[in-house]
Amino acid sequence: MVTITVNGDRREVHAPVDTPLLYVLRNELELIGPQFGCGLAQCGACAVLIDGKEVRSCITSLAEVSPNQEITTLEGLPARWAKQRGLSSEEAKHTLHPVQQAWIAEQTPQCGFCQNGMMIKATELLESNPRPTVAQIKEAFTTSGPSPNLCRCGTYTAIIDAVKHASALMAKER
Amino acid sequence: MATMRENPVNVFGATLSRRHFVKSGGALIVGVSLAGTELLKGTSVKAATLRNSLDPALPQSWIEIHPDNTILFRTGKNDFGQGTPFTAYRQIVAEELRVPFEAITTVVTGDTDRTPDGSGAFDFLGKGTPNIRKAAAYTYQALLDLASARLGVPTDKISVKDGVASGEGKSISYGDLVKGQQLKLTIPVKGDLTSLFGLTVDGNPPVKPVSQYTIIGKSFPNSIISSKVAAKETWATDVRLPGMLHARVVHPKTLGSTLISAGALDKTKFPNSQLIAKGNLVAVVAPTEWEAIKASEEVARATKWSDWKGLPRSEKLFEHLRDQSDWSTASVTNGRATKGDAKAAIAAASKKLTATYQMPYMKHAPIGPTMAVGDVKADGTVEIYTHNQNPQALRGQIAKMLGITADHVIVHAYPGPGHYGRSNGGNAGAEDEAVLLSQAVGKPVRVQWMRADDMQWSTQSAAAFSDLQIAVDAKGKMVAYQADHYMPAMQDDRLLGAVLAGLPTMPAPELDTESVTSIVNNVSDPWIYAQVPNVTERGHGTFQIGQKASPLAVGIRDHSMRTPVQFQQNYPRETAMNEAAALAGLDAIQFRIENTSEERLVGVLQAVRDASGWDTRPSPRTDAVSSGAAGVRGRGVSALLRSGTYWACVCQIAVTPNTGAMVVEKYTIAVDPGVVVNPAQLKRQVEGGAVMGTSQALLEEVSFDESGVTQEDWLSYPILTMADIPEIKVVLLNNPKVGTYGGGSEAANALAAPAIAAALHDATGKMLRRLPLKPAYVQALLKT
Numbered sequence: 013m014v015t016i017t018v019n020g021d022r023r024e025v026h027a028p029v030d031t032p033l034l035y036v037l038r039n040e041l042e043l044i045g046p047q048f049g050c051g052l053a054q055c056g057a058c059a060v061l062i063d064g065k066e067v068r069s070c071i072t073s074l075a076e077v078s079p080n081q082e083i084t085t086l087e088g089l090p091a092r093w094a095k096q097r098g099l100s101s102e103e104a105k106h107t108l109h110p111v112q113q114a115w116i117a118e119q120t121p122q123c124g125f126c127q128n129g130m131m132i133k134a135t136e137l138l139e140s141n142p143r144p145t146v147a148q149i150k151e152a153f154t155t156s157g158p159s160p161n162l163c164r165c166g167t168y169t170a171i172i173d174a175v176k177h178a179s180a181l182m183a184k185e186r
Numbered sequence: 187m188a189t190m191r192e193n194p195v196n197v198f199g200a201t202l203s204r205r206h207f208v209k210s211g212g213a214l215i216v217g218v219s220l221a222g223t224e225l226l227k228g229t230s231v232k233a234a235t236l237r238n239s240l241d242p243a244l245p246q247s248w249i250e251i252h253p254d255n256t257i258l259f260r261t262g263k264n265d266f267g268q269g270t271p272f273t274a275y276r277q278i279v280a281e282e283l284r285v286p287f288e289a290i291t292t293v294v295t296g297d298t299d300r301t302p303d304g305s306g307a308f309d310f311l312g313k314g315t316p317n318i319r320k321a322a323a324y325t326y327q328a329l330l331d332l333a334s335a336r337l338g339v340p341t342d343k344i345s346v347k348d349g350v351a352s353g354e355g356k357s358i359s360y361g362d363l364v365k366g367q368q369l370k371l372t373i374p375v376k377g378d379l380t381s382l383f384g385l386t387v388d389g390n391p392p393v394k395p396v397s398q399y400t401i402i403g404k405s406f407p408n409s410i411i412s413s414k415v416a417a418k419e420t421w422a423t424d425v426r427l428p429g430m431l432h433a434r435v436v437h438p439k440t441l442g443s444t445l446i447s448a449g450a451l452d453k454t455k456f457p458n459s460q461l462i463a464k465g466n467l468v469a470v471v472a473p474t475e476w477e478a479i480k481a482s483e484e485v486a487r488a489t490k491w492s493d494w495k496g497l498p499r500s501e502k503l504f505e506h507l508r509d510q511s512d513w514s515t516a517s518v519t520n521g522r523a524t525k526g527d528a529k530a531a532i533a534a535a536s537k538k539l540t541a542t543y544q545m546p547y548m549k550h551a552p553i554g555p556t557m558a559v560g561d562v563k564a565d566g567t568v569e570i571y572t573h574n575q576n577p578q579a580l581r582g583q584i585a586k587m588l589g590i591t592a593d594h595v596i597v598h599a600y601p602g603p604g605h606y607g608r609s610n611g612g613n614a615g616a617e618d619e620a621v622l623l624s625q626a627v628g629k630p631v632r633v634q635w636m637r638a639d640d641m642q643w644s645t646q647s648a649a650a651f652s653d654l655q656i657a658v659d660a661k662g663k664m665v666a667y668q669a670d671h672y673m674p675a676m677q678d679d680r681l682l683g684a685v686l687a688g689l690p691t692m693p694a695p696e697l698d699t700e701s702v703t704s705i706v707n708n709v710s711d712p713w714i715y716a717q718v719p720n721v722t723e724r725g726h727g728t729f730q731i732g733q734k735a736s737p738l739a740v741g742i743r744d745h746s747m748r749t750p751v752q753f754q755q756n757y758p759r760e761t762a763m764n765e766a767a768a769l770a771g772l773d774a775i776q777f778r779i780e781n782t783s784e785e786r787l788v789g790v791l792q793a794v795r796d797a798s799g800w801d802t803r804p805s806p807r808t809d810a811v812s813s814g815a816a817g818v819r820g821r822g823v824s825a826l827l828r829s830g831t832y833w834a835c836v837c838q839i840a841v842t843p844n845t846g847a848m849v850v851e852k853y854t855i856a857v858d859p860g861v862v863v864n865p866a867q868l869k870r871q872v873e874g875g876a877v878m879g880t881s882q883a884l885l886e887e888v889s890f891d892e893s894g895v896t897q898e899d900w901l902s903y904p905i906l907t908m909a910d911i912p913e914i915k916v917v918l919l920n921n922p923k924v925g926t927y928g929g930g931s932e933a934a935n936a937l938a939a940p941a942i943a944a945a946l947h948d949a950t951g952k953m954l955r956r957l958p959l960k961p962a963y964v965q966a967l968l969k970t
Contacts, residue, residue, distance in 0.1 A: 049555075
């Protein structure tokens with residue numbers, strides 16, 4: 013049995029320690045935000061944040077995650093935002109992370125299968141750079157991670173719009 | 187209060203009846219008529235699975251009007267990222283019923299036991315009259331009839347606003363009309379539910395005039411986006427059934443390998459795994475996904491397959507297609523635009539061009555590989571949980587494979603990674619494997635293909651080449667166009683698992699099939715340059731490469747992909763139009779305008795000319811260069827008509843001649859679909875198509891050796907990244923006088939390739955007549 017910290021909760025999991033985190037999250041903890049896209053860290057569909065850094069859960073084994081590292085999945089983005097902004101638990105229940113709000117406002121996803129990773133990447137970016145330029149957004153989604161974050165439906169333009177929108181929302185709610 | 191008529195009432199060919207009064211609740215339910223149709227071939231009326239019993243009163247109805255004024259509708263068309271069922275369909279239903287958009291509280295899509303009409307996730311707007319529009323139009327007439335009877339006012343004196351019918355000073359809401367009654371409207375349909383095109387609503391109920399639209403034309407948001415973004419949606423990948431096992435399939439070593447011996451499963455390492463081998467279908471099933479993956483990798487290493495080298499290698503693809511393929515078995519087809527004597531006109535002309543254009547195989551390349559959960563129950567009924575473009579067709583296919591009738595099969599449709607046409611005939615790859623493995627172990631089985639399976643064992647967009655001849659006269663007028671389009675069969679809908687396991691499935695593409703799975707190649711790119719006096723267009727078809735030689739009967743399987751066939755035929759045609767303009771010494775946009783008589787084509791061409799800052803002049807530019815380390819710029823144009831929608835696109839590129847490296851800097855696209863149903867959603871769809879089309883134009887090409895596809899991941903089959911997208915400008919031309927709404931998503935990927943090729947020609951003076959326009963090919967061209 014291994015202990016990990018996911019979305020603020022310590023969780024005991026039973027999977028063998030060589031199991032990629034993706035299957036632990038999806039199949040054991042029923043956190044279905046991260047998706048299986050390639051199993052090779054080449055697309056970003058499985059991304060989660062570990063201590064605020066975007067990580068590909070499909071190639072990160074359980075053994076590589078220490079109990080005190082904070083794993084955040086798509087499901088944990090609202091609470092992450094609430095904690096950062098000191099919102100009450102009641103407020104937190106009824107809010108989405110500004111990145112999620114922006115993704116809806118800009119009607120960004122098409123099939124949406126890659127968008128978990130896109131929102132995780134956007135959160136990582138905006139936490140370190142609250143007002144990114146378009147060039148910085150492109151750099152973040154193309155060269156900053158283990159691979160480019162790939163979208164087959166071609167929503168990159170909508171993602172750029174949504175990151176800018178989220179940036180504005182976060183500045184407003186500061 | 188007037189009394190409801192007891193006898194069924196005929197409403198423009200639909201039948202309205204009251205089944206009985208009810209004490210509470212009540213509804214108007216709009217179902218299908220079974221009379222005179224073959225809804226499910228070979229199916230008994232008393233179905234094996236109660237939920238499939240095809241009683242129109244059961245909830246596979248089209249529309250339900252509830253006493254609380256809420257409305258539900260159902261469509262067999264499953265969303266694939268277009269969002270249409272949740273946006274345009276909602277708007278269309280609300281518009282026809284004269285209710286607010288928000289009154290439609292529930293949209294049910296895809297499931298074969300809960301939706302009425304089948305067909306695929308394509309052509310959603312159906313040239314302006316999709317099934318759901320007609321169903322809503324019939325429903326409105328029935329509601330008018332009900333209101334007339336209740337209010338005692340003739341129907342022509344009744345008007346409806348926001349779901350309230352009024353006339354002669356009296357009014358009643360839809361909710362009150364249905365309250366306490368169980369009303370049934372049966373609308374006429376035709377067709378075969380499990381065929382590619384499903385059922386079609388018959389007849390011609392009056393539809394609301396475009397001039398009275400209040401809901402169509404507004405940018406309503408897509409409800410499923412919210413649930414996906416909030417991680418609240420259940421995707422196909424999330425389905426977990428009690429006792430479900432995970433499987434990985436060990437696909438054959440080559441596209442023609444047969445099984446010699448399946449590798450042993452080491453029970454000491456994988457105590458809970460089972461090895462399943464059925465014919466050439468080999469798989470490992472395990473309680474956990476990770477054990478299934480590890481055990482299947484070990485089994486794969488030890489499994490022995492026969493060798494096979496029956497493919498031509500991708501380097502020799504076009505030689506093989508031209509010289510070693512059978513183009514004589516399939517009859518040659520003629521395009522509808524054929525007229526005059528192109529051959530004679532070309533012979534007589536002073537300025538002419540003969541050229542061949544080549545399009546490689548391309549992958550649908552969904553972001554997630556295909557997956558499905560199959561559940562074969564003890565009583566022989568089958569349930570499948572998957573992301574599928576045509577659940578009813580899959581249902582028919584699974585029934586055929588298992589030798590049962592379709593009423594024993596239910597397909598549950600969920601969201602998943604878009605795959606752009608790959609499953610529009612019913613399967614994306616994993617569905618039938620999941621069913622066969624579930625049957626073998628007696629438990630629900632989840633099959634998830636790995637990335638390499640999806641690259642190497644899925645179908646692909648067919649390769650093609652076209653021989654074109656064009657001629658212009660001394661005044662620069664285009665006098666002749668002759669096209670011979672060559673393409674192997676473009677749609678193989680066989681179930682791969684059934685093929686591997688040696689079970690019944692539909693035939694491989696051959697001559698005597700009437701459907702899209704024939705080897706016959708039709709001319710599918712509508713000719714839009716009516717001023718050209720001599721036109722010949724022919725389609726030539728052949729068998730899929732390697733399929734007949736493969737001991738598995740597999741080979742390189744093809745399947746329609748976004749803008750199928752037209753993608754393959756429009757690229758050569760529009761590239762040739764650009765070449766013809768250059769030959770005539772005329773501006774490529776002006777040349778198109780002069781050769782057409784279609785006002786809407788002129789409209790989109792003028793719109794992209796204005797929006798892109800196009801400088802009117804012939805191509806190539808006077809200072810075009812084809813060598814050097816300095817970047818040069820160029821621009822090109824393309825146009826297309828599909829599903830009632832006109833498109834034009836301008837691409838502006840920069841290319842470094844010495845390296846062949848090219849950047850698409852700006853991409854401007856104009857679209858006239860007639861009535862724009864939802865501007866914001868259409869803009870996003872067009873942007874996405876622009877990116878996918880740019881990716882196809884610049885990067886995408888399947889490589890294969892003698893044995894199979896050699897690409898296995900995103901490094902070997904790259905697609906466009908965010909850093910490489912052009913600055914995209916979308917111009918929507920709302921054109922209500924057209925009176926219908928055309929397709930607005932699919933074709934958006936087809937415009938990039940010819941416009942980028944023309945821009946390269948503009949910059950360098952050289953036209954690359956093959957796709958993709960990748961640096962090695964561009965560099966080689968510029969050195970000639």
